[in-house]
Amino acid sequence: MTFTITRIDTAERHRVTALAERIWPECFAGIIDAERIPHMVAEIYAPDTLRADIEQRGHVYWLAQVDGEDAGYVSGFIEGDRLWLKKLYTLDSVRGRGLGKALMQTVRDHFSGAKTLSLYVYSLNAPAIAFYQSRGFTIEAKVPVQMGPYRFEDYIMNLDLTKSDRA
Template sequence: MAQPPKIRRIGVEELEIVRELALIIWPKCYRNIIGPDRVDAMLAVLYATDNLEDEMIRLGHVFWIVRYGDLNVGYASAYMDGGRLWLKKLYVRDDHRGLGLGKALIEAALEHFHTDRITNSPPLEMALYVNKDNTPAINYYLRSGFQVEAEVPVQMGPYGFTDYVMQKAI
């Protein structure tokens, strides 16, 4: 039997783990939504170690890794903006979904940001962007108490998408 999952915050020196997980998770998650050519191009930019470092150092994003047994199986990142805690990334390998790992990563973000260090007050809500065609993720977030707040255009490099902004009070 596998050991219980372990979630830990990581530093800049471990962002390569996030990139490696994205290379495994993203193609399966997005190939039918945005196409394999776009997935590869977006992975190359969004998960370049320099860009991840920029998110962490300049933008204040916090990253976590979830380990199940002896395998890293997922990651998340989040940051505060005013009274809103933004869940920027939440990904778990498809062969490890349904084990409560996504929920545990969300809880790690909530625990870390229980008090906004700038305003010294707790976040009032959690929000995220999700591609409007990513039905499995949308259904997961709906089951987790999020609601669609808005539909917005998103530009990632040369690619345009439509995302939902989803939020829930915390």
């Protein structure tokens, strides 16, 4: 598998939305009710939301291509000495081949100097939690989340970057 990772700007944010529309039903099958997924994607990946992420909130987005086709994305931003991994998703067809790790490393390399890498993950998403734990992340807290009419709980997970050299 050959992949490339490229930073994108607001003009290419539609590619992230298109990928989210494909990835979320795969990623959250059996975890989130299927009828809720399109509404959540529409809210999280709305063009104005992604534009504000990039232009106002300091988020940086990257797209991964596998064999020339969009296959994953990641975003991150810095807050003090904490680097937030905001979004990390890949298509099912490329999972388990190192792309998620490479995307995570891309964020770390771009925002060097942070002491902690943090993220939110849905508390019922066992595969994602296991992936992050395999990379050295630990659970800091369980927090309530309200997204439109939906209530759920996320974990905040952290990786101490002063002690870890792996993404």
